[in-house]
Amino acid sequence: MEKLQKYIIGANASIFQKIDPDSNVKVFVPENEEEIKAAIAFARENNLPITSKGGGSGMSGACTGASRKKVIISSMRMKKVLEINFDEGYAVVEAGITPDELNAEIQQRKPNWKFFVAPSSRDIATVGGILSTDGGGNDAWLAGTMADNVLEVELFDYHGNKIIVTKIDNDNKKAKITCSSKELQEKLQKNNFSIIDIAGAHGTLGYISKLKLLIKPLSEYNNQRFALAYAGNLNALGKIIYELIEANIPLTYGEAIVEAHHPEISRKTNPPMLILEFPLDFQEKVQTICKSIPDVNFNSVNKEEFEQKKEIRIKMAKRNPPEGYQLALFEGYGIAGDNLLRFEEIITKINQTLESCGFEPFIKFGHAPSVYHHGDKKVKGIIMHSREKRPEKLTSKMVFEGIVALVELCEKEGIIPKPEHKWPFSKTTQKHKRLTELTTILGKNFNPFILDSTLKELAELVL
């Protein structure tokens, strides 16, 4: 059983699959605080690093800890809802629950209330994992990313200290720290440790055990309208997104299908196109924006047609080509500002780069308009996911060269890779510097490969 666990625990959604099961020295699946502390103590006594594992749905392989010897702590059994407070608008949950599981519990009691972070993987991703990658979903435009929806986090560092980080401002940059070690508490407080540090930290700071999450009633707008905006070319699509951002339209749903080289998807959706939901009061404005852009065809649709398109879009992440399989070589492209006005050029360059490295573009889609954190800035744009056809003979060299070429392209073109995807290349970024400082205070032994791995090490993990 223990041997099987060492194999199974390496399973994850990324292309980094070749994990040596023997490198998972011991796998812990704690159910409570004592068991978490015992797992951490085992790692400490054996001088092993720790990798925390949620649902394994991250696309960067960060939950694998690579093939270095380590202890894995899974949140698979940490799924309890500890409190739901509708008066004050929060839920306290264990780190292993998924948004779908939490929302089912919330809506059993109040059907019109919700936890508002909904990545397409909301049925498998855990709230601990989503915070660690600062995930967002199709409602991030209005609700923000995970960092904006977490009020308090409880985590354990490598020394077994329990640290509670309580948000005290709306920018997520200030927090009150409560810790069993007063010395550590002072150090972290002095260093302005906050929720924005934990967001996107990829498990480098400690094991997240509990979160206090913001919950709210469903849209205050109950008279919603639905539309599909078809763009004759990619620049027109970029321009619609740009103008919707400029006009700050409170879209309750905004998703783009950028391209789809799958006859069934393209026949049913005719990309490039946007799937939109907005309050009735904004119908005229949205329509005027779309109609003012050449080559855009605006269609009001009924809820049924909207839901059909939405369903196709959500399933795209899991859809394979008619023959073979899809893979995400590098999936999170943040495209914002003037780059939206030269969208065609950007997509062409991404595709040329993919092709020059032996990958055939398959589908591109994304939350749009949306927001994401870049350093301590909030950026508005599209978070575009890209899936390629998996070459029949995929080698680690191809992946290595593909990722390097795409990162270089992103840097040159001002495309912001989603934090999740940029960690292996981020040694010069503000986030890397900040995490390095914080890990020095917190024991340095949670997922250290995130901060010091090389691309070569990663490339060797590709199956």
Ligand SMILES: Cc1cc2nc3c(=O)[nH]c(=O)nc-3n(C[C@H](O)[C@H](O)[C@H](O)COP(=O)(O)OP(=O)(O)OC[C@H]3O[C@@H](n4cnc5c(N)ncnc54)[C@H](O)[C@@H]3O)c2cc1C
């Ligand atoms: C089909 C599909 C669709 C997706 N759609 C979206 C989307 O719309 N938006 C989006 O943002 N992402 C999306 N993703 C990416 C993915 O779902 C997110 O990265 C997710 O947030 C990861 O959560 P997880 O529980 O699966 O974490 P894992 O993959 O298990 O881990 C991710 C990282 O979090 C750390 N971690 C996990 N649990 C803990 C913990 N308890 N304490 C400390 N660190 C921890 C791990 O060490 C690792 O570094 C999608 C993925 C797939 C496969």
